[in-house]
Ligand code: SF4
């Protein structure tokens with residue numbers, strides 16, 4: 628149902644930096660610029676999470692950004708989808724053993740669950756930084772995903 | 779104005795790469811994800827020592843020693859590829875580990891652990907000990923029983939042997955290190 632809902636229309640994405648080093652953000656911009664031009668696939672960058680289908684989440688979710696990240700994800704309409712981009716968002720990356728962050732999206736998801744904020748589908752795009760091609764793959768996999776594949 | 783822009787655009791052509799219909803732009807030096815070959819891994823842990831992101835992990839779980847490659851945390855530095863003495867980690871130029879299932883990001887192998895004959899704790903994999911045996915035999919070195927002990931017991935045994943040696947020396951009236 629969810630993948631149907633997403634694949635029938637254009638995907639609007641919201642770029643959410645949760646304290647990344649900007650490497651992955653540059654790769655997201657690379658996917659948006661003419662060389663990869665994701666608008667040809669109907670993927671459009673929007674300025675507000677209220678308009679977004681998918682949040683492109685980069686970074687290990689630092690404690691400083693946490694309140695804003697939670698607010699942005701809560702503001703997204705259902706079905707909510709998150710694409711965790713980069714080693715940081717997938718598993719904490721090189722910051723894994725340092726203190727001021729949650730260590731990636733998996734831990735944030737647990738926190739969101741406890742707050743009653745449901746993320747319907749999550750995609751993981753590992754790499755440091757993730758390649759723009761991999762980001763395109765990630766969005767396609769997110770949209771064409773079979774039900775019950777996640778978690 | 780618009781004519782000049784159009785002329786420029788026609789001259790420079792299309793920059794867009796039609797990925798996924800067209801192959802991605804990759805150089806040969808691109809460092810992609812590793813392919814972990816569980817049949818070659820002996821569980822020596824060399825890769826876990828060099829990995830800057832702790833994407834390679836070695837963990838003792840019950841009677842088993844689990845070597846785990848977590849692609850989700852890997853920063854593609856390929857240090858483990860150079861460190862692995864058994865060629866169990868193969869460097870590729872593939873960036874295709876994208877998934878919607880978190881568990882897909884892990885490659886694991888569980889090795890049978892070797893128990894210490896003295897205290898019974900698991901300290902190394904059987905495959906690693908077999909390999910060390912093989913190397914030592916080929917060098918013609920007799921294997922002392924002490925080598926089979928875990929590091930902790932080996933330390934205690936070595937100290938005991940040293941102490942016995944010292945007491946023996948004292949009995950014979952030899953002063954160690956004094957003229
Ligand atoms: S995954 Fe690497 S490039 Fe991306 S934000 Fe983290 S440290 Fe930076």
Ligand code: SF4
Pocket residue numbers: 812828829830831832833834851852853854855856857858859
């Ligand atoms: S490539 Fe680097 S980060 Fe990835 S597992 Fe090997 S040593 Fe660790």
Ligand code: SF4
Pocket residue numbers: 818819820821822823824825826845861862863864865866867
């Ligand atoms: S260095 Fe190679 S053989 Fe040793 S634990 Fe790592 S992958 Fe296995």
